[in-house]
Amino acid sequence: xxxxxxxxxxxxxxxxxxxxxxxxxxxxxxxxxxxxxxxxxxxxxxxxxxxxxxxxxxxxxxxxxxxxxxxxxxxxxxxxxxxxxxxxxxxxxxxxxxxxxxxxxxxxxxxxxxxxxxxxxxxxxxxxxxxxxxxxxxxxxxxxxxxxxxxxxxxxxxx
Numbered sequence: 287x288x289x290x291x292x293x294x295x296x297x298x299x300x301x302x303x304x305x306x307x308x309x310x311x312x313x314x315x316x317x318x319x320x321x322x323x324x325x326x327x328x329x330x331x332x333x334x335x336x337x338x339x340x341x342x343x344x345x346x347x348x349x350x351x352x353x354x355x356x357x358x359x360x361x362x363x364x365x366x367x368x369x370x371x372x373x374x375x376x377x378x379x380x381x382x383x384x385x386x387x388x389x390x391x392x393x394x395x396x397x398x399x400x401x402x403x404x405x406x407x408x409x410x411x412x413x414x415x416x417x418x419x420x421x422x423x424x425x426x427x428x429x430x431x432x433x434x435x436x437x438x439x440x441x442x443x444x445x
Contacts, residue, residue, distance in 0.1 A: 313335075314335045321338060390409045392406075398430055
């Protein structure tokens with residue numbers, strides 16, 4: 287056990303990289319469990335995977351290399367007008383909604399069964415293969431016979 291600690295001190299950069307790489311492999315449930323162990327409380331329920339990852343990665347680095355200095359913390363503390371943190375939580379929820387809303391004209395691209403499928407987001411649904419669908423789940427089912435999870439990982443804005 288003493289050697290493990292000594293190795294970490296000798297090579298903190300590699301250890302940080304290893305831990306952050308491990309975080310990348312965790313799904314949402316795993317990141318929530320890691321948050322609980324690091325912060326000794328459950329994560330905010332509205333935080334999406336990418337924000338859980340970012341906060342945990344920051345915490346790993348701050349624990350090893352040093353946290354924010356006192357002046358920076360004071361500035362950040364002053365920037366939150368609501369001491370309960372509800373204002374920040376509301377801002378994060380709003381940001382998350384904007385990030386996940388699909389605007390008409392967006393093209394979702396996903397490969398399935400060695401074929402690339404392009405789905406256009408419309409004001410009232412989704413267009414794929416010359417047909418209009420009222421949900422992404424129905425498009426995914428038409429393509430695969432399965433649900434919408436194939437679209438959740440790959441999306442890009444049309445140019």
